[in-house]
Amino acid sequence: MKAVRQAVIDIGSNTVRLVVYAGLPRAPLPIYNEKSRVKLGACLAGDGIIDKATMKKALAALARFETLARAMKVDTMRVVATAATREAKNGHELVEKAAALGIHVEVLDGDAEATAAGFGILSDNPHANGYVGDLGGGSLELIRISDGKLGTRVSLPLGTLRHDILKGKTTKQITQMLRDDIAKAMGKAGFPIETGLPFYMIGGSWRTFARLHMHHSGYPLTILSNYEMPADAPEMMMAMVNDKDALTRSNVVATGRISALPGANALLAGISGLLKPSKLVTSIYGLREGLLFEQLTPAERQDDPLIAAARFEGERLGRFPFHGDALAQWIAPVFAGQSPNDARLCRAACLLSDSVWNVNPEYRADHALDLALDGSWPGVNASDRAVIAAALWTVHAGKRTLPEMLTALATPGALAQAVIWGLAIRLAHRLDGGTGGALADSRIDGDGTTLRLHLTGSAVRLQSNSVQRRLQALGEALGYAQAEILG
Structure with missing residues (x-):
């Protein structure tokens, strides 16, 4: 799915608003939002006629917003009007005068x-x-x-x-x-x-x-x-x-x-x-x-909006050729049997795990936390945000003790699981420097007592004490008595 820039101008009863979206069509991210408080709908409580001053204000807002959208080089633009315009006795005049400005307005019925x-x-x-x-x-x-x-x-x-x-x-x-x-x-x-x-x-x-x-x-x-x-x-x-x-x-x-x-x-x-x-x-x-969603194919509508958004941002912000999905697959064997929602949150954490590299190392964990909690992520509630935040915090802080605010948003069990995801991602990042180059020649599994990291091909040369320490930390969090590297 290719990234696009889309604009919607919404002529409502209270305001006329322009929103410009960027990113993937399945997870459009608002990058510009402006409104003009026109109050077209005030006529609905009176004689049903939009007065001249209000009409002029609405048309001025439309002209400004259409010009702004063009300047932002949007790929598509849709201008719609709702209850006030369709119910006003002279609502058609607004549509006609907008058309004279070169702006096509769709009046939506109920x-x-x-x-x-x-x-x-x-x-x-x-x-x-x-x-x-x-x-x-x-x-x-x-x-x-x-x-x-x-x-x-x-x-x-x-x-x-x-x-x-x-x-x-x-x-x-x-x-x-x-x-x-x-x-x-x-x-x-x-x-x-x-x-x-x-x-x-x-x-x-x-x-x-x-x-x-x-x-x-x-x-x-x-x-x-x-x-x-x-x-x-x-x-x-x-x-x-x-x-x-x-x-x-x-x-x-x-x-x-x-x-x-x-x-x-x-x-x-x-x-x-x-x-x-x-x-x-x-x-x-x-x-x-919803107007943007209507334009998608049935298959595109089925895509998970969180994963689409996280994949787009992870690829945009990462240092190396993007491999967030491969990373999710690499750590998946350790977490076999988790719920579908846990799996999607874990994948989102993998997709975003290299998104704060340009921040000072002392503050990367804090920025990763903010990215998860405050980002414009679709398809998540507060608990989901906290779980992703816990995983990303662990990736960059290397600590199993989380910021207190997360405990007010998600259950202890969900946060503990997220910490283990973070430790697994942290291990992968250290193994190949975050490039993803070793994922194809390595795997992790356990036999009940020992967590093992298997290395083949060129990945054998990537063994180090720090890799061993991170494997050990992951093993302890998972309850393994031992952790070893084979290769």
């Missing part, structure tokens, strides 16, 4: 918007099984997803700009309103409800709520991607969300989001009452990423 949102979640979590909610300024889309496919979906006129209708309503009343609106749009049996499944949240207001929950619970990271909350979090946080002074004092809620947060939280509580989800999962992926 189903297309819901489809893109669902695909956005699947681009990040291809095996997700649950419901997706995409809360924009003009509409709320609900989508059932499972086994990498989209199921039933519905678009409702319940965007943040329309939340005045929620004021004074209890959670039970909002839940009933959702039932009624869904029945009106699709019929009573049109949108099957299955309880006990995850609910994936898309939208700036819900991401703000998740950020507030992080702050309130003392969560050690600020990474919103796949941040999980209990289903009753909206009810538990209701008092704080409705306290403007408390929100201001928190220093985690942007001033522009404070007014929209109570309605977004009330709606989320109502959805929890409707779906009774097992958990709430925050997503930084959504409509824009």
